[in-house]
Amino acid sequence: MKIGILSYHFPPEPAFIPGSLAEELAARGHEVRVLTGFPDYPGGHVYPGWRQRWYHETHSQRLSVRRVPRYPGGAASVGGRMASYLSFAGSAGLVARRFLGDIDALYVFQLPATTFAAAGVLRLLGRVPAVLHVQDVWARDGVDERGEGRWAARLGATMTRVYRTAARIAVAAPSMRDLVVAAGADPDRVRMVLNWTDERIFHPATPGAAARQLVRRDGRCVVMHAGTIGARQGLE
Known part of the structure; x- marks a missing residue:
């Protein structure tokens, strides 16, 4: 198959999920084409050694990556992100x-940042079936002190159009299924696909010092993944 991947972030950015998926699909014999931007996450500045330009395409065995320019102001403000x-x-x-x-087929790594691009690309490609891998959902209402309400509403409305266009929607958590269905997705098209990790790095510890560091004094082993913690989480 010829499989397209649309992702706002892609390696060398910390974007393991679309990066590992592209590599694995190519390793299984599919022709994979990735459409993404120039790396600027998390600082909002293009990485040293990179220069934005209109034509930048790299090729490896069965994997092509086309990078397109974008305004590198995603970390500055609401206006910069938009x-x-x-x-x-x-x-x-x-x-x-x-x-x-x-x-x-088209795979979309669906972050809010990808939403407007996904809507346009799906309209251009017409009948190509798309799988959305939803990682985040923005509400359509609610205004906060930073003035994000207007943009949140536009993002929410565009997400709804994309949900209704997709052939399948993968959600990263059970509760997210309810959110995308409430936003207009067809329940029969929604599947839960838990996010994976690089098992070459993260794997069960062998008995010894590394394992003992995770054990509390009462003998319980406690591991917590807190998720993304940033300015939007309001942890002041």
């Missing part, structure tokens, strides 16, 4: 028909 999202959508839309025009 400028980054919209500029990526515009750039992706300009090259999607030629780069992804003959694919058999």
